[in-house]
Amino acid sequence: MNSNPSNVMALTSTTSNKKETVCIFGTGDFGRALAYKMIQSGYSVVFGSRQAQISSLIPKGAEVLSHTEAAQKAPIIFIAIPRQHYNFLLPLAEVLHGKVLVDVSNNLKLNQYSQSNAEYLAQLIPGARVVKAFNTVSAWALQSGTLDASRQVFVCGDDKKAKQMVMDIVRALGLTPLDQGSLLAAQEIENYPLQLFPMWKFPIFLSLGLTVFFFFYSLILDVIYPYVNEKKDFSFFIAISIANRISPILALILLALVYLPGVLAAIIQLYRGTKYSRFPDWLDKWMLCRKQLGLVALAFAFLHVLYTLVMPIRNYVRWRVNGRVISQVLNNRTDPLNNTYAWLSDSYLALGILGFFLFVLLGITSLPSVSNSVNWREFRFVQSKLGYLTLILCTAHTLVYGGNRFLYASSYRWYLPNAYMLSLIIPCIVLVVKFVLVFPCLDKPLTRIRQGWERNPRYSE
Amino acid sequence: MNSNPSNVMALTSTTSNKKETVCIFGTGDFGRALAYKMIQSGYSVVFGSRQAQISSLIPKGAEVLSHTEAAQKAPIIFIAIPRQHYNFLLPLAEVLHGKVLVDVSNNLKLNQYSQSNAEYLAQLIPGARVVKAFNTVSAWALQSGTLDASRQVFVCGDDKKAKQMVMDIVRALGLTPLDQGSLLAAQEIENYPLQLFPMWKFPIFLSLGLTVFFFFYSLILDVIYPYVNEKKDFSFFIAISIANRISPILALILLALVYLPGVLAAIIQLYRGTKYSRFPDWLDKWMLCRKQLGLVALAFAFLHVLYTLVMPIRNYVRWRVNGRVISQVLNNRTDPLNNTYAWLSDSYLALGILGFFLFVLLGITSLPSVSNSVNWREFRFVQSKLGYLTLILCTAHTLVYGGNRFLYASSYRWYLPNAYMLSLIIPCIVLVVKFVLVFPCLDKPLTRIRQGWERNPRYSE
């Protein structure tokens, strides 16, 4: 047993009983919010300000001193002032020597300056140990405590010890520090809060482009063609019929585009005989946004389901269905059940339902909290095996939906194929190539290459 | 390079090689579960108990001693006994001097005592360093390891060092400590596990009230009116028709109520010319439960979608649709397609589908794990821009659904407007005011105010 446990504990506990003091330069919104949160978490806060007066806005318990006095009180100083005013720190260089300066600043635009604010600060006060942190947290979030947006605080700095001190404070405030390495990362950290879904840009622009293309394609075939040829006005097709033609096409194409880069990568690896050559840049980028592509595809699939399910409620569809009944009655005839049609109709619906079901499952497992709770093998199983099954089901759904329609001339208005046929090109290519790659004569060398084997080894241990 | 790295590491590692000993007073369910988990994580556990006997229930490896002996063995003592028995600690005051006492107790009711258990303990043993922690974790969760409910352990205490020691233990058990500040927070922490969705109370009671109101309103207009006037029994409308009338109304009203406080806040800020005055209390509270309001609205929208989509399967709807066909046939007449109706029907469905789609998107981004992975700008973009787009689409959906129905006297049974008209009031107000606020003459000063500018400055740096 431990004869003297308190000694052990004395080593364990690393913070003093006395309240630590932190200094904040700048009494603006962010400085005050930070002070508020820190006082709440048990720190002593001292503000450095030009006017050493206590404003009613300063959080209760904080002291306001001159910059020099404040800086002397604490080993760590938060610089909560805009970059343009950094040079006022120059006269304080001596006081700031050896201190930890935390740069919390943000810019208004991406890459506004060639040098990040934190690096600029480090260059201005070479004797100080500059750490970039807290720029991703908003003043409002700090003050209200409703940290709906990220709890993550990116931290970087060249001085490990200084960084550790800042990260301890981050943790004490109930936030999660993420070490991003040296101060070189500051530029990226400063750009982070200015970004608007950077990973989503390509998938969204791609799907917008495809949407526009298929919209006009469908408009020509489904609205303009009957108007020109039969003088029928089907302009109301725009609201649902055409939307329900675009959404499944996009869902299928985008889903296939999720699996196309993997197939391309396999071909490249097989051709090169090694996995240690870098892929072309566009392939790398494509692979990194596969998740986003898949989720956009799921969104279109979801719209397709809704558009399809409201069909029986649509005025036009009811009119058409009723018209058929009335014509049967007026001709005094009862059509018997056509078993082939029943089979086709039921199986393309069933394939679509199962495909959508698996698609939703894929979507759920890509939620951060779900994907965090599965291991690597499970994640790959879901995203690869289940993913391909989804693609197969959705492609089959489209094929059965088309049936033998592609054989009839009426499907080729103005010699153009029906839009659904275009949507099948990429999925079919992906599935065929994948099917070929599964053959042992290709799968075996590929597996060996992925385990590190090289056809023309350049490196060995 | 580092010539003597092991010295560096000696500083780095802060815990001794020897097993740390913790003491637990109380061998009840929680005490034993805690001991079980701690032994698993590599601690030595010693129980303080009245009878120093080893019961079969005590986890293997734990020692049971008298309270005094046990307390002497460890620097940290978990008090796993009910508050009513705390005074038995009084004779031990001397042994407990300087020790860290961890109060893990919970009460049975909210605010059961005027003073929190932890503060009571601190007052009882003034020489000890009291830390409140672990009360939010259940014995069952500790023992079974299935921490489905929260992994978060709220910790508070006046002694930073003691708190740090407890937080280290929390981390070692695989849980997440959240520093809540001084012991004053203990009351709140003790109330936490007794709360039942406190943020949801207002949205749920509000929607219950509105549901009851619109239920009776619709009952009168849709069931009682035809019964009184035409002796028709439509009582079965209660199951779906009326439910499908209430749910979209509530979805729309609640969604508008999410954006109303923001609009009110803007008006107040414009009027006051500063953002530094506190909003009235009711507005503050309203703003804090916007997320919950929105999610309740989404729930009603989801119900509305389901109720709408089952329409064609309903016996009554089939009967009505078939009735129309039969009457057409019997009158030997085929109604032509009414293009205006087709347009209206398709566009209100399309607007509803797009509105619901965006609504689901908003719901998904409000999942904690998703909102944690976006930055502040992205979160605001989704919740504000996409949110208003959703409101616009849903309001348009209702307007187009109504069409010119409001012009006909038949829509005003017993001089009462149709229920859907009532639901449009708040959304239209919000959208009109928001539209006005977007004009530069109002938007510019508002933006400046939100950046800290004051019309009558009271404060400046």
Next chain:
Amino acid sequence: MNSNPSNVMALTSTTSNKKETVCIFGTGDFGRALAYKMIQSGYSVVFGSRQAQISSLIPKGAEVLSHTEAAQKAPIIFIAIPRQHYNFLLPLAEVLHGKVLVDVSNNLKLNQYSQSNAEYLAQLIPGARVVKAFNTVSAWALQSGTLDASRQVFVCGDDKKAKQMVMDIVRALGLTPLDQGSLLAAQEIENYPLQLFPMWKFPIFLSLGLTVFFFFYSLILDVIYPYVNEKKDFSFFIAISIANRISPILALILLALVYLPGVLAAIIQLYRGTKYSRFPDWLDKWMLCRKQLGLVALAFAFLHVLYTLVMPIRNYVRWRVNGRVISQVLNNRTDPLNNTYAWLSDSYLALGILGFFLFVLLGITSLPSVSNSVNWREFRFVQSKLGYLTLILCTAHTLVYGGNRFLYASSYRWYLPNAYMLSLIIPCIVLVVKFVLVFPCLDKPLTRIRQGWERNPRYSE
């Protein structure tokens, strides 16, 4: 105020300003990826390799030395080589004495060796302090930074100090260390990345078995029976009709099986008069996979909803509905609205919608990030109260759907009950027993037992 804050801070910060050096044995994929990530996070990395040459694949900034030289440079050595080559470490035993050896290895199969790799390593080099870690992280995830799958790093080891050092590194890399206790846990940690949804196995196999049973049961009654008796070919029923018969049945049965073990446990506790006896093993296992059972049930419920909603679009259903209209017309007759049917149809749909709605709610609250943000009482409220309400609604939905059909001989083709009747057995048993257990004469003793009371006390404090 703090007169000498820098002293305090000197204690606080535990890491040196100088870069720490870590050593990695093995320059394979994982070793290089680890080095890459570590250099990024500010560590100095030195490789131990047989050939002390710098390959182009070695991350920039890393040194490559002989094993002995490399080991001397750092207090911590990552063994990134396969278990089969561990014995090459034997000659290095002296150099490795006192060093922290991190075993990052994985096996190819579950329980490939009787002894875990880490324990084998510890036995091989008795003087070293072995820690198991990092085996759950993939090389690809480390290098690309896209840690979609888990950020969790399980750590175990007999030496607390060594473990702490490794956990500090884990944190510095932006990952989450989870202390799993002593080196005995290594076997489990090594098995973890090889597992494929172990908790899901029972629910999935059970539902597969039930699916097969009900598929053939329905095939016999719905396809083979009409074919044999009436020579009608309904084989297309397989695609949707039978699927839509199986999915609600499975959803209901699996949902009931979620609540059955709780009811059984209550009976056992009441019978034994104590909660301190272990439940039989099968009951324990059953209780641990209730969440998975519930989610599989939700998946079937989701399929049921989709299958039901596409009904009006199905060719067969349209044909049948139109057939009825035509027969009415041809017989020159207009069926009046049957109020009872309208009531039954609407109420079973409404019950189903509400049941599904609550079911989805239960599913959402079981998402890790949602369940992490509710307290224990809220979690129990949702999973127990709302769960039972869901079960009641779904059972009522099935009962009303059946109506008085069970009274008619036509429901018993070949003397077999309709499949939906079989699905009601378990839910009704669960609900009846639960209803009985709610009576005070049983509820009171049960509550006391669950609070720790024992009828024949074996233990007391």
